Each structure stands twice: as C-alpha cells, then as structure tokens.
Amino acid sequence: METVQEKALAAFGAKGIDNPAHVRGVIRRGGWATHTSGVAEGRVQGNLVILPEALANDFLRYCQRNPKPCPVLAVSEVGQTALPSLGADIDIRTDLPMYRIWQHGELMHEVADVSSVWRADLVTFVLGCSFSFESALQEVGIRLRHIEQGKNVAMYRTNIPTAPAGPFGGAMVVSMRPMRAADAIRAVQVTSRFPDVHGAPVHIGDPALIGISDINAPDYGDPVEVMPDEIPVFWACGVTPQSAILHAQPAFCITHAPGCMLVTDLFNHQLASF
Amino acid sequence: METVQEKALAAFGAKGIDNPAHVRGVIRRGGWATHTSGVAEGRVQGNLVILPEALANDFLRYCQRNPKPCPVLAVSEVGQTALPSLGADIDIRTDLPMYRIWQHGELMHEVADVSSVWRADLVTFVLGCSFSFESALQEVGIRLRHIEQGKNVAMYRTNIPTAPAGPFGGAMVVSMRPMRAADAIRAVQVTSRFPDVHGAPVHIGDPALIGISDINAPDYGDPVEVMPDEIPVFWACGVTPQSAILHAQPAFCITHAPGCMLVTDLFNHQLASF
Numbered sequence: 001m002e003t004v005q006e007k008a009l010a011a012f013g014a015k016g017i018d019n020p021a022h023v024r025g026v027i028r029r030g031g032w033a034t035h036t037s038g039v040a041e042g043r044v045q046g047n048l049v050i051l052p053e054a055l056a057n058d059f060l061r062y063c064q065r066n067p068k069p070c071p072v073l074a075v076s077e078v079g080q081t082a083l084p085s086l087g088a089d090i091d092i093r094t095d096l097p098m099y100r101i102w103q104h105g106e107l108m109h110e111v112a113d114v115s116s117v118w119r120a121d122l123v124t125f126v127l128g129c130s131f132s133f134e135s136a137l138q139e140v141g142i143r144l145r146h147i148e149q150g151k152n153v154a155m156y157r158t159n160i161p162t163a164p165a166g167p168f169g170g171a172m173v174v175s176m177r178p179m180r181a182a183d184a185i186r187a188v189q190v191t192s193r194f195p196d197v198h199g200a201p202v203h204i205g206d207p208a209l210i211g212i213s214d215i216n217a218p219d220y221g222d223p224v225e226v227m228p229d230e231i232p233v234f235w236a237c238g239v240t241p242q243s244a245i246l247h248a249q250p251a252f253c254i255t256h257a258p259g260c261m262l263v264t265d266l267f268n269h270q271l272a273s274f
Numbered sequence: 275m276e277t278v279q280e281k282a283l284a285a286f287g288a289k290g291i292d293n294p295a296h297v298r299g300v301i302r303r304g305g306w307a308t309h310t311s312g313v314a315e316g317r318v319q320g321n322l323v324i325l326p327e328a329l330a331n332d333f334l335r336y337c338q339r340n341p342k343p344c345p346v347l348a349v350s351e352v353g354q355t356a357l358p359s360l361g362a363d364i365d366i367r368t369d370l371p372m373y374r375i376w377q378h379g380e381l382m383h384e385v386a387d388v389s390s391v392w393r394a395d396l397v398t399f400v401l402g403c404s405f406s407f408e409s410a411l412q413e414v415g416i417r418l419r420h421i422e423q424g425k426n427v428a429m430y431r432t433n434i435p436t437a438p439a440g441p442f443g444g445a446m447v448v449s450m451r452p453m454r455a456a457d458a459i460r461a462v463q464v465t466s467r468f469p470d471v472h473g474a475p476v477h478i479g480d481p482a483l484i485g486i487s488d489i490n491a492p493d494y495g496d497p498v499e500v501m502p503d504e505i506p507v508f509w510a511c512g513v514t515p516q517s518a519i520l521h522a523q524p525a526f527c528i529t530h531a532p533g534c535m536l537v538t539d540l541f542n543h544q545l546a547s548f
Contacts, residue, residue, distance in 0.1 A: 181478045188462040189474060200463060203455045205479055205505045231479045274548050 008032075008039060018042075020263045021089055027263075028094045033112050035259030036097060037131065044197070044268055045261035046073050046086070046126035047238045048096060049245065050114075050254035053078050056123035058166025062244060063125070065163035069172055069240030071196045073264070076124035083126060086264040092124050098257035105249035114254055122254075128197035129238045129261060130175060132268040136190050142183045146224045152259075153177065154218035155237050159211025160202065162240065167248035173239040174202060174210070176218070178226040184233045191235070193272045203234040210234065282306075282313060292316075294537045295363055301537075302368045307386050309533030310371060311405065318471070318542055319535035320347050320360070320400035321512045322370060323519065324388075324528035327352050330397035332440025336518060337399070339437035343446055343514030345470045347538070350398035357400060360538040366398050372531035379523035388528055396528075402471035403512050403535060404449060406542040410464050416457045420498045426533075427451065429494035429511050433485025434476065436514065441522035447513040448476060448484070450492070452500040458507045465509070470545045477508040484508065 008017055011032045016022040020040045026032050036045055051059055056078075063070035074083050076092065083090045093115045101109040101117060130153070134144055146153045153175045160172040179187060184204060192200040207215045215232060216223050220239055226232050245253055256262065282291055285306045290296040294314045300306050310319055325333055330352075337344035348357050350366065357364045367389045375383040375391060404427070408418055420427045427449045434446040453461060458478060466474040481489045489506060490497050494513055500506050519527055530536070 181480075181483065182476070185462055185475050185478060188459055189466050192463050192466075201459050204459060205455050206503075209455065209503055229480075229483055 004038070012039070020087060020265050023263050024087065024090065024095045027097050028091065030112060033097045036261045036263055037259060040263045042135070042267055044073070044264045044266040044271060045129055045131045046264060047129050047241070048092070048099075048254070048256040048262055049125040049127065049241055050092070050122050051125070051250060052119070052252055053121045053123055055166070055248070055250050058168055059125065061165035062162070062168035063127070063241070065165055066172075066240070067195065068199055068202060068236035069162065069238070071128040071198060072125060073128050073196060074124075074126045078123055079120040081118070081124075083124065086126060086262070086266060088265075090262070092262070093118050096256050096260055096262050098260040100255045100257050102245065102250070102253040102255065104251055105246050110257055117254070119252075126262055126264070127238060127241060128271070130198055130235065131261070132197040132271060133191045133194045133235075135268050136194060137187055140186060140190055142179060142187055142190075144177055146177070146222065149224070151224060152221035154222060154224045155220035155239055156207070156212045157219045157243070162244065167250075168244040170243050170247040171211075172202070173220070173237045173243055174234040175221070175237040176207075176215070176224070176232050176234050178224060178230040178232050180229055181231055184231050187233055193274060195273055196271045198236050198238070201233050202236050205231055207232060207234075278312070286313070294361060294539050297537050298361065298364065298369045301371050302365065304386060307371045310535045310537055311533060314537045316409070316541055318347070318538045318540040318545060319403055319405045320538060321403050321515070322366070322373070322528070322530040322536055323399040323401065323515055324366070324396050325399070325524060326393070326526055327395045327397055329440070329522070329524050333399065333442055335439035336436070336442035337401070337515070339439055340446075340514070341469065342473055342476060342510035343436065343512070345402040345472060346399060347402050347470060348400045352397055353394040355392070355398075357398065360400060360536070360540060362539075364536070366536070367392050370530050370534055370536055372534040374529045374531050376519065376524070376527040376529065378525055379520050384531055391528070393526075400536055400538070401512060401515060402545070404472055404509065405535070406471040406545060407465045407468045407509075409542050410468060411461055414460060414464055416453060416461055416464075418451055420451070420496065423498070425498060426495035428492035428496060428498045429513055430481070430486045431493045431517070436518065441524075442518040444517050444521040445485075446476070447494070447511045447517055448508040449495070449511040450489070450498070450506050450508050452498060452504040452506050454503055455505055458505050461507060467546045467548060469547055472510050472512070475507050476510050479505055481506060
C-alpha cells in the first residue's frame with residue numbers, strides 16, 4: 001500500500017509539494033482530494049467558512065470577539081472567489097481538496113468543488129489553524145504525540161463560553177497536547193508569538209476546571225495519552241467556529257472538510273508577532 | 275503600633291519614598307535598617323553577593339551557566355565600591371539596610387554597614403530579584419496571595435541541578451506562586467519579558483516532579499495555600515546563589531540580609547526584553 005508521502009509525491013512531484021501555487025493547481029484539477037497535513041511545509045493553511053452576506057457581518061463580529069478560537073486571516077469581497085492577500089491565483093470554489101455544504105445546520109454534501117452552488121452573495125472567511133503553531137513547536141524541539149502516533153489531535157467541548165454575536169455563539173472547543181512542564185512553559189512562549197493561529201493556550205492542567213470530564217474521551221479527534229510526568233495543555237480550536245455555525249443554523253454555509261485546508265502562499269514565520 | 279508604610283513615610287518623607295537616590299541616602303545614614311519591599315516602587319532592586327577576586331570568575335561563570343536563578347545586573351571593578359550603571363552615587367558598603375557576613379559558609383554577622391570589613395580584592399555582584407517581575411504581574415491584574423496576605427513568598431529546594439562552575443553548584447531553589455491556569459499562562463508571557471529578573475517559570479503543576487514532597491512545607495519563606503482551582507507556578511529563585519555559596523564555602527563573603535535589597539535607579543520596565 002502507498003504511504004501518504006508516496007501518494008503526495010505522485011500527485012505533486014518532488015519539487016511541487018513545497019510550492020503552494022502548484023499544490024493549489026493540482027487540487028484545482030482534482031489531483032488531490034484528501035487532507036493537506038504535511039503538504040507545502042512551512043506555509044500557512046487556513047480553515048474555511050463561507051456564508052451569505054446577510055450573516056457575514058455577524059460572523060465577523062463573532063470572530064472579532066473571539067480571536068483565540070476564530071483568528072481571521074482574510075475576508076473576501078462579497079461574491080468574489082479571489083483572496084489575493086493569501087495567494088495571487090486562489091479560486092476559493094476549487095482550491096480546497098474537499099468541502100462541506102451545510103443547510104440549516106445540517107451537513108448535506110461533501111464535494112471537491114463548490115462552483116455549482118456558488119452565489120453572488122457569498123462571503124469567504126479564512127481562519128488560522130493549529131498546523132502553523134504545531135510547526136513552530138516542533139521547530140523548537142517540542143514533540144507532539146498525536147503527530148508522532150499518526151493520530152488526529154484530541155479536541156473537547158468546554159464550559160468556556162464564547163462571546164456571542166447575532167446568531168453565533170456557544171462553548172469554546174479546545175485541542176489538547178500533553179507535554180512536560182518545561183515544554184509547556186516553552187510552548188506558551190512560542191505560541192504567544194502566533195496570535196493569528198490561536199496564540200497562547202487557554203488552559204493548562206486540570207481538565208475538569210474547563211468542563212472536560214474525561215480526558216480519555218475527546219469529543220472530536222483521537223484520544224492521546226497523557227503520561228504521569230506530563231501536563232495537558234489546551235488551545236482554542238478551529239472547530240469552535242463550526243460549532244458556532246451549528247448553533248446559528250444558517251440556511252446555507254460552506255466549510256472545508258476536516259483536515260482539507262486552504263494552502264496559502266504565506267510562510268508560517270510571517271505570522272510571528274515579534 | 276506604626277505600620278510599615280507609616281514608618282517608611284517617617285523615614286523617607288512622602289516624596290522621597292519614590293526617589294531611589296534619596297532612599298539610598300537615608301539608608302546610608304542609618305535611617306532605614308529593614309526590608310525594602312514596597313520602597314521606591316517601579317525601580318529595580320537587586321540581590322547582593324560580594325566575593326574575593328580569587329572566586330569572582332568562578333562565580334560569574336556560575337551565573338552565566340544558570341541565568342534563570344542568577345541573572346547578573348552588574349559586576350563591579352575589583353575593589354571598587356561604585357556601581358555606576360545602577361546609580362551614580364552608589365556606595366555598596368553602606369547603601370543596603372542590612373548585610374550578612376559569611377566565613378567558610380557560616381553566617382558570622384548581620385550588620386548595617388560593611389565599611390570596616392571592606393577589602394581591596396572584593397568584587398560585587400548585583401543579581402536581579404523577583405520584586406521586579408511581581409510588580410509586572412500585578413500591573414496586568416494578577417493577584418499574588420503572599421503579598422495580599424503580608425507573607426514572604428514560599429521557597430523550596432528542588433532536585434533540579436544547577437550547572438556547576440569551580441566550587442559553586444548545588445540544586446536550584448524555586449519560589450512558588452499559586453494562580454488560576456489562565457493567569458499562569460499570562461504570567462509565563464509577562465515574566466518571559468524579564469529575563470534579567472528570573473524570566474519565565476521553570477515549572478508548573480505537580481511539585482513532586484521537581485522533588486518537592488510537601489507544598490505546604492516550604493524550605494524558606496512562608497507556606498501559601500494553593501486553592502483547588504489553582505495551579506502552583508514555580509520560578510527560579512534568588513536564594514539559589516546563596517545556596518551555591520554555602521556549597522562553595524568561601525573563606526569570606528558578603529550578601530544582603532533577606533529582603534534588604536539594593537535599590538537601583540533602573541525602572542523595572544527598562545528590563546523588559548520586548
């Protein structure tokens with residue numbers, strides 16, 4: 001069986017895998033329909049939310065009030081499919097490997113191209129995702145167990161309320177990474193530099209204090225073991241806006257499918273605040 | 275009975291309490307012989323170590339190898355009593371409220387003036403102290419229980435070894451401040467800006483992981499309660515160099531008496547690294 005890496009090499013070619021415009025081109029032509037983890041290393045990838053203009057202002061205010069779970073990297077002009085600040089050639093209808101189409105809070109379709117459902121009143125939001133800060137953590141030598149074990153990160157609904165805006169609201173979703181205390185302190189420093197991709201942790205230590213009853217039973221993703229000499233570190237998670245959308249139940253909405261992100265031209269290090 | 279504040283007002287005058295040169299002058303003339311906590315708010319105060327030149331290089335290397343417990347603010351010229359980078363008028367023999375004189379690792383005298391034992395081969399080290407970062411924490415609204423309860427901070431010997439240099443070595447001493455997780459994360463950010471006064475914490479969470487068997491029984495200072503919704507946060511402590519000096523047992527050494535620091539002209543905010 002082919003590994004993910006072998007598949008990626010076959011799809012993008014040895015040089016193309018690091019070239020974000022080339023990666024988007026391959027995806028656009030239907031040559032890559034799965035998750036983008038490990039693709040275009042060093043480049044920022046983004047969560048996608050597309051909403052009708054009538055809801056876009058409320059959603060933008062929601063993001064503004066909840067910058068840790070919902071850091072906005074870019075907002076499109078109404079009806080426009082381009083996002084020039086993230087990449088000159090981007091067509092948001094075709095450049096993600098897989099999309100989800102929602103109606104009234106229900107998942108209706110998972111498709112590789114949303115051109116056929118595009119509308120002139122749609123506004124696109126690209127939100128920062130944890131891939132960027134995980135890469136920054138690994139660069140300072142912090143090991144991330146879920147990556148080493150080929151798992152998805154463990155995610156939990158909490159009792160931390162988000163600040164509502166219009167119909168958007170609900171509890172914050174967090175991701176958890178176990179590490180030793182010295183690494184946890186270093187991780188606070190490193191991720192504080194990246195406010196556009198969730199920034200510093202929101203909690204550290206006892207999961208019960210933020211309403212998580214069983215650390216071994218995440219609400220999303222895979223369980224990841226916390227060793228006796230480790231402390232769980234919790235970051236605001238990009239699933240929070242999806243949860244806010246379920247809460248709002250908009251008549252029409254498009255998001256990325258889990259792990260199938262928009263690959264941008266931005267370098268992760270461009271997002272560092274100092 | 276007079277409060278400490280009333281005593282300070284009587285000694286320094288309403289305006290003089292904020293003027294570091296005036297404070298040093300009063301101390302120099304014998305007008306203030308107790309701890310300097312709360313005096314000259316906003317100014318850096320320093321721990322003092324004075325050693326014979328023969329040991330000074332080893333001690334400086336020890337500080338260089340252990341910057342978190344031993345952050346060097348200034349080193350004097352051999353035999354000189356001035357420290358111009360910390361204050362134009364400083365005479366290190368008279369400008370602290372109380373000194374300790376050590377011989378072969380034993381405390382021999384506690385005196386308000388070391389002029390009579392001064393020697394031409396002495397080198398002065400001024401090391402950053404936690405007063406500066408505590409002030410920075412309070413400025414962002416983080417409450418420190420030991421200060422609110424009028425206690426000394428709780429300090430513990432750990433099993434974290436320091437990097438030895440010459441005769442200097444031994445385990446790190448840490449101070450502990452309990453706080454809620456969100457404040458602990460903010461405290462990492464705030465104190466990371468102040469590497470010259472111990473910087474970021476060295477540990478967070480389970481005390482047993484750094485060799486502390488009973489959090490309610492500190493080795494120095496006062497016990498401070500950790501509430502059920504709090505996490506203990508541990509910083510490298512300025513008692514570490516004193517412990518290293520006990521370890522080295524120099525024939526002659528002068529330190530400050532606990533809490534009786536050198537008041538410098540530097541503003542705490544001058545030490546911020548960004």
